[in-house]
Amino acid sequence: MSKIRVLVGTKKGAFILTADGKRQNWEISGPHFAGWEMYHLKGSPVDPNRIYASQSSGWFGQIIQRSDDGGRTWNTPGSDHDELKSPDGMPRGESNKFVYEGEAGTHKWYDGTQHPWEFKRVWHLEPSVSDPDTAYAGVEDAAIFKTTDGGKTWQELPGLRRAKGNLWQPGAGGMAVHTILLDPKNEQRIYVAISAGGCFRTDDGGKTWKPITRGLKSPFELPDPDAEVGHCVHRIALHPSRPNVLFMQKHWDVLRTDNAGEQWTEISGDLPTDFGFPIDVNFNEPETVYVVPITSDSLHYPPDGKLRVYRSKTGGNEWEALTKGLPQKDCYVNVLRDAMAVDQLDPCGIYFGTTGGQVYGSADGGNSWTAIVRDLPAVYSVEVQMLP
Amino acid sequence: MIRVVLPFHLRNLARVDGEVQLEVAGPATVGAVLDALETRYPALQGTMRDHGTRKRRPFVRFFACQEDLSLEPSETPLPEAVTSGAEPFLIVGAMAGG
Numbered sequence: 001m002s003k004i005r006v007l008v009g010t011k012k013g014a015f016i017l018t019a020d021g022k023r024q025n026w027e028i029s030g031p032h033f034a035g036w037e038m039y040h041l042k043g044s045p046v047d048p049n050r051i052y053a054s055q056s057s058g059w060f061g062q063i064i065q066r067s068d069d070g071g072r073t074w075n076t077p078g079s080d081h082d083e084l085k086s087p088d089g090m091p092r093g094e095s096n097k098f099v100y101e102g103e104a105g106t107h108k109w110y111d112g113t114q115h116p117w118e119f120k121r122v123w124h125l126e127p128s129v130s131d132p133d134t135a136y137a138g139v140e141d142a143a144i145f146k147t148t149d150g151g152k153t154w155q156e157l158p159g160l161r162r163a164k165g166n167l168w169q170p171g172a173g174g175m176a177v178h179t180i181l182l183d184p185k186n187e188q189r190i191y192v193a194i195s196a197g198g199c200f201r202t203d204d205g206g207k208t209w210k211p212i213t214r215g216l217k218s219p220f221e222l223p224d225p226d227a228e229v230g231h232c233v234h235r236i237a238l239h240p241s242r243p244n245v246l247f248m249q250k251h252w253d254v255l256r257t258d259n260a261g262e263q264w265t266e267i268s269g270d271l272p273t274d275f276g277f278p279i280d281v282n283f284n285e286p287e288t289v290y291v292v293p294i295t296s297d298s299l300h301y302p303p304d305g306k307l308r309v310y311r312s313k314t315g316g317n318e319w320e321a322l323t324k325g326l327p328q329k330d331c332y333v334n335v336l337r338d339a340m341a342v343d344q345l346d347p348c349g350i351y352f353g354t355t356g357g358q359v360y361g362s363a364d365g366g367n368s369w370t371a372i373v374r375d376l377p378a379v380y381s382v383e384v385q386m387l388p
Numbered sequence: 389m390i391r392v393v394l395p396f397h398l399r400n401l402a403r404v405d406g407e408v409q410l411e412v413a414g415p416a417t418v419g420a421v422l423d424a425l426e427t428r429y430p431a432l433q434g435t436m437r438d439h440g441t442r443k444r445r446p447f448v449r450f451f452a453c454q455e456d457l458s459l460e461p462s463e464t465p466l467p468e469a470v471t472s473g474a475e476p477f478l479i480v481g482a483m484a485g486g
Contacts, residue, residue, distance in 0.1 A: 059481045092430065
């Protein structure tokens with residue numbers, strides 16, 4: 001029977017939750033990297049023992065960690081004396097060196113002036129679908145980096161910032177590449193999303209990028225109804241069998257595209273509010289989509305104090321509230337954009353973490369939920385791995 | 389031999405307990421101690437000084453003999469009590485927030 005490993009990044013460390021395929025009895029290990037902000041951990045699809053982790057701190061900056069044994073032990077890649085050596089024979093210690101390519105340039109600042117690009121942290125790590133040594137990093141200030149040596153060194157793919165980067169402006173949460181989707185059928189195609197920046201696609205492995213925002217409407221954030229960049233995209237998701245179909249949770253509005261982002265259509269339908277952060281797709285049903293409606297941009301908690309996941313089995317527009325096992329009163333947590341994931345079992349397992357430190361799981365496609373763990377630090381990210 | 393005291397999180401990152409003892413080639417300056425420390429423990433690179441600019445990270449401070457050397461140039465010589473090993477060089481995570 002398959003095993004499940006859930007990787008949880010929190011404000012004060014990482015936690016690893018494991019269970020067998022029944023997904024009823026969970027073991028919890030951690031905190032790993034106690035006291036550090038763990039923005040994201042994600043395993044390689046081709047080698048589940050290899051996990052990349054983003055560790056950061058307001059004091060000591062960015063660290064990249066890598067495990068090659070499923071999270072039991074960790075190393076900063078390239079920092080061991082036995083690992084990669086520079087020409088002078090010393091370890092390079094560059095796994096946390098994220099330096100923008102060439103002249104860093106400027107982007108739009110809050111007062112309308114131009115402001116220099118400044119690296120702050122890695123929000124999201126996306127391992128390649130075919131090579132365990134290759135991974136992408138989405139960073140703040142918004143850019144995408146790539147490693148091909150297991151995280152020892154990172155190089156920017158600067159073409160992304162040439163897609164009108166001078167017009168991107170940080171929102172209250174910062175300006176970061178927070179979502180990276182790799183097309184499993186075409187490694188040259190990558191999608192990224194940037195809060196207050198928009199949504200972008202490359203078809204040449206990251207050399208050139210274009211905004212894919214036609215159909216997005218942001219009347220309260222952008223005065224220009226046809227603006228190509230600046231839309232506050234909170235999250236995008238795809239099903240691996242249909243990489244041209246994307247679902248989006250925007251600042252306001254839930255949307256879909258059926259042509260790789262060339263045109264978006266709103267599918268908010270009968271949601272109680274179309275503001276929210278995460279969005280994900282059922283592994284067995286590509287038209288079944290999950291969101292967690294949040295009251296508004298001013299009130300980052302669920303409407304009426306009721307934590308409800310909403311599921312559409314029709315690819316949007318018609319939504320049903322999933323409440324069994326979730327608190328239906330006095331609940332004022334948020335669910336952040338990277339804090340929802342699905343497994344590959346049938347029925348599909350859905351997992352999400354809250355800013356209140358709960359990680360909820362459903363082993364029946366969302367019909368019922370249990371708290372796997374209740375009192376972690378604020379959850380930043382949730383990812384799922386299937387183990388043989 | 390120069391004694392260096394690291395803050396909790398950097399001790400964990402470098403996988404050391406207690407003080408670190410370093411031999412520093414040439415003049416013992418703030419910069420030379422940091423260079424020697426990063427050479428011995430490459431995982432610390434970028435955690436005390438920015439990779440790109442080489443500037444001290446804002447919430448990392450350098451103390452020696454009850455003096456704050458954080459704002460001094462990196463070529464500032466360390467006090468004799470530190471170079472002799474009588475006193476440690478302190479790398480401190482600054483107070484930041486309540």
